[in-house]
Amino acid sequence: xxxxxxxxxxxERPSVTDAELLTAHINGDPHAFSxxxxxxxxxxxxxxxxxxxxxxxxxxAVQDAFVSAYRKAGSFRGEAAVTTWLHRxxxxxxxxxxxxKSVRPVADDELIEAAERETPMPDQTLEREVSMEVSAALxxxxxxxxxxxxxxxxxxxxxxxxxxxxxxxxxxxxxxCARGRAxxxxxxxxxxxxxEANRVSSAKGAELxxx
Amino acid sequence: MTGDTHYDLEILAELAEGLLDADxxxxxxxxxxxxxxxxxxxADLAAVREVLAATPTPAMPMGVALxxxxxxxxxxxxxxxxGVGLAEPPDWDELMRDAPWERxxxxxxxxxxxxxxxxxxxVRLGVVADxxxxxxxxxxxxxxxxxxMPAVAAAAAVAVVGTAVTATGLLVAGGDGASVAPPIxxxxxxxxxxxxxxxxxxxxxxxxxxxxxxxxxxxxxxxxNDLLGPAPALNGASSESDQVAKCVTAVxxxxxxxxxxxxxxxxxxxxxxxxxxxxxxxxxxxRIDIVDPFNCKNLRKPALGRW
Numbered sequence: 001x002x003x004x005x006x007x008x009x010x011x012e013r014p015s016v017t018d019a020e021l022l023t024a025h026i027n028g029d030p031h032a033f034s035x036x037x038x039x040x041x042x043x044x045x046x047x048x049x050x051x052x053x054x055x056x057x058x059x060x061a062v063q064d065a066f067v068s069a070y071r072k073a074g075s076f077r078g079e080a081a082v083t084t085w086l087h088r089x090x091x092x093x094x095x096x097x098x099x100x101k102s103v104r105p106v107a108d109d110e111l112i113e114a115a116e117r118e119t120p121m122p123d124q125t126l127e128r129e130v131s132m133e134v135s136a137a138l139x140x141x142x143x144x145x146x147x148x149x150x151x152x153x154x155x156x157x158x159x160x161x162x163x164x165x166x167x168x169x170x171x172x173x174x175x176x177c178a179r180g181r182a183x184x185x186x187x188x189x190x191x192x193x194x195x196e197a198n199r200v201s202s203a204k205g206a207e208l209x210x211x
Numbered sequence: 212m213t214g215d216t217h218y219d220l221e222i223l224a225e226l227a228e229g230l231l232d233a234d235x236x237x238x239x240x241x242x243x244x245x246x247x248x249x250x251x252x253x254a255d256l257a258a259v260r261e262v263l264a265a266t267p268t269p270a271m272p273m274g275v276a277l278x279x280x281x282x283x284x285x286x287x288x289x290x291x292x293x294g295v296g297l298a299e300p301p302d303w304d305e306l307m308r309d310a311p312w313e314r315x316x317x318x319x320x321x322x323x324x325x326x327x328x329x330x331x332x333x334v335r336l337g338v339v340a341d342x343x344x345x346x347x348x349x350x351x352x353x354x355x356x357x358x359x360m361p362a363v364a365a366a367a368a369v370a371v372v373g374t375a376v377t378a379t380g381l382l383v384a385g386g387d388g389a390s391v392a393p394p395i396x397x398x399x400x401x402x403x404x405x406x407x408x409x410x411x412x413x414x415x416x417x418x419x420x421x422x423x424x425x426x427x428x429x430x431x432x433x434x435x436n437d438l439l440g441p442a443p444a445l446n447g448a449s450s451e452s453d454q455v456a457k458c459v460t461a462v463x464x465x466x467x468x469x470x471x472x473x474x475x476x477x478x479x480x481x482x483x484x485x486x487x488x489x490x491x492x493x494x495x496x497x498r499i500d501i502v503d504p505f506n507c508k509n510l511r512k513p514a515l516g517r518w
Contacts, residue, residue, distance in 0.1 A: 186220070
């Protein structure tokens, strides 16, 4: 299971599972954990950035999370996927941070900077605007609703997976999502109109209007 | 019949999520069939999901990935050294200050930043881009790699800057670099253009480096010496350095402070000059101006930092 330690590059062991890497890490393979990090950091970053809405906070949270995962690897029980476990640590790090800092008012230019960092392509101004508005709107939600919406609506995880990450029943995830969407709807509804101008129109919306 | 009671967004969201009991759900649906405003609200709710799903998820910036690598390297170190548990996140700046150069770095470890003088090592710095899955990251990959490539050269540059510094007595913190680097520094000092770092330093009273590093606000809050130090010094007379001089003049005019270090790089992906001026020498407080190299306009609000 442990691949030769002198070939740490990811290309050398494409078929090793996360769980195997974690076991290798626990057994002292010095490269195993960095491989896990490399595989999942973009997703963890996205979750943290969306949940916290602030790149600096997100960087701190992800770092704390990975360090803590590194230490706690031995306590991983294997009853969930490694990714679920990692997500849980990241989300908890984010929620901790939110609780500790309460809500910090965010200056406009910070939001712009964050959004620019996220979508640096110059020709995607519309996308950038949307991204900024979404970040700002998400910040208005309580942490638990935000985390649920980030996982389910933004990252596309199933309600069941999100429930595992958040360690709450599926019904709770659903109701957090529902309440979160209800709060976001008035704020983001103008984006719907804008995107409908470009696209045909949301099928559901058309259905409801015409039917 | 257009019931006079409309349903609020929360009820509608619960309907969409299948959270209402059968009777209530039935009533709401019947109402929706005849009530346009409520239908609109339901469409708004669906749009929230669409908008959230369509918002792009960014890749982790290089600076953050590096930080995490560093943190884990320190963690690995403490694990091997008898598993000393760290009660709280340590001060990475402090802990890592000497590490990449001082450690023997042989026995395979979690990715070190620039442990030994193997040519493949610095490529790690570009890893975020090399993963390749994210387009924006890839777009800038060549630039990043240009910055990342010469780890040996970078280590040497610290020494060059460091010695230049001790020679002119310009930079307080330069001593760090000098104390760490000598083994690598000595050869490079004699072979690599010594005039580059010294003459301009004296003539201009500020050091110009060319890291091409893509700075983020977060990094700019860390000790700048770590960021600006290990970069190749920029050659003397060129149109580029005229530009730099122009901007330095502009910045010091605005700030009424003495500029002592300039780095050519990027700020959030945009070409930029990072201009450091002493705010308070004794406490190593600096003012950092990020300006575009063409019009010398500030790309963000000048901020205080540490050197």
